[in-house]
Amino acid sequence: MKDYIALASKGYHEWWRYLVGAFLIFIIWQVGSIPFLAAVTYKLMAEGNGISEIGNYEVQMGTLDSNLTFFLMLFSFAVGFFGVWLIVRFLHNQKFKDLLTTRAKFDWKRVAFGFSIVGFFIVIMTILDYVINPDDYLWNFKWDQFIILAIIGIIMVPIQATFEELYFRGYFMQGLGVIFKNRWLPLIATSLGFGLLHLGNPEVGKLGYIIMVSYIGTGFLLGIMALMDEGLELSIGYHAGNNLITALLVTADWTAFQTESILIYTEEPMVGFDVFFPVLIVYPIYLLVMAKVYKWKNWKSKLFGKVILPESTR
Template identity: 30%
Template sequence: MFLDQIKKGNRAFVAYLPAVMLIILSYFIGQFILSIVLGGVAMLNGGELTEDVLKSMDFSRMGISNNVGFLIIMSSFLVPFFGLFFAKIFHRRPMLTFVTAREKLDFKRIGFAILIWGIILGGSTLADYFMDPDNYEITFEAKSFIWLFLIALIFFPFQVSFEEIFFRGYLYQLLGNIFKYPVIAWILTSVLFGLMHSANPEVYEYGFWKMMPGYVLLGAFLGLITILDDGLEMAIGIHFINNFFLAVGVNYTGSALKTDSAFQVLTIDPTSQWYGILISGSIFMVVAWLFYRFNGFKKLIQPVRISKTTLTEDSF
């Protein structure tokens, strides 16, 4: 079981506390560098960097192209990503134990998740297009699109891996260590995952209570697949293709990813995305179960069993 990885290395609270604090600090350092770079670039290009511009991430008002702005934002995730590797030193165990219960990273599972979730996304988008074609606008420009494709392909793995390893690796194992039951850690990390995105431009555009359930549901789905499959591989694959499809394929007004995608959706109903995640997530779960035969939902309520010896040596 993935949560059993906490039995390895140093699981004491005095190890988790500085590790998590270091990761959070590295994230805010990345965000600080992001604001400094955006401010400098905006100043050089005669743009503005007001609170309204920052909330909406309107790169045109900053005087820069969407690709340049997207590159700067994605680059900021390099800092917290590498912060994960420094943080794991406190635990004296391999980074792999925060990613999977398997002996090595299963790239086939990542590829499987990318393929299946990509088909689900493509199919649902195509169906929506046929139902309301006037809501889609072609915005494809070859030169800009090529650069966008390369930036997304190179930097999304860092952004996605950071979020997955931190929330469904570090925090999930920390909370599992405290509460012992996977279901509690699963619920809490799903809510925290949602709250992390509360400063996104789409929350500013559409409202907190319309967008937040979607984030929490997505976090819950990714957390559930992690628990059932004993690793982050599928969650990483789903998260990657989800962001990649949004940034490169079909974007929408107010999105956190301000990109020159191939298509733009003119209007969206945030509440409809809740049902979309539930339906798409259910389809993926069925297909994944047919291929990998998960052990069942009992993993959610199976407590972590830690021996008295382990408790004595690594107690909180």
């Protein structure tokens, strides 16, 4: 079976299971946030401060050591990852591999390619901007802190990225696909959902809702990767590469991840064509390169065609 979405039909795929499963995964994911909130609360109380602003993002980010904050934020995604496995295995009786790929084995080379293509672009663009606008950055490299950050990032960021891919491009995409028997609805719904997931990010508060173009556009990019390549390896690699390289290389006081990165961007961000440039120019280039490397064909049917389930599973 080469249809990634149709793989869900090998397990229990009634609509109510996806409704219940999506809710339970979300709850399990949020339970993973308890250690972070508990640590922040304990620190505030130990310092004699009130905890009335515990829900304030700036308070959360500034209370604990940045590396500890980074780890505890990512820990919730590790718990969410376990939640996906639990629901897929026991509520749907589906092989976990079938949530990942149509290939006989998970393709780590594809993960590495997805990671490399975005990682290379981020590094090159950051170096160029640093050379052209050095006053916009603060050199922040501290060996002891950076090594800890790197260890946490290398272990935890791929888990975070994989969870989000499993939840959106995996669980939701397969579920909507087998329920509605098409591909376009899962692609649109998961891309919009992925964008809305980031609605509470501090970048939105700083730059305004226009930044949602980037988040939703990235959702479409990752969704197209999954559908055209019939698996999540490329999207997992891309997602992990984008998040990890960014976390290690550059941060700012208005970004979701505030880390002990090599550089700190100190300028006030401005909304311009740079919001649209990746979505309109860079992302299509990524897709064309991947299409060439992996010989993607039948774009219309893979992105907008019907999902045909085996007779025995309908």
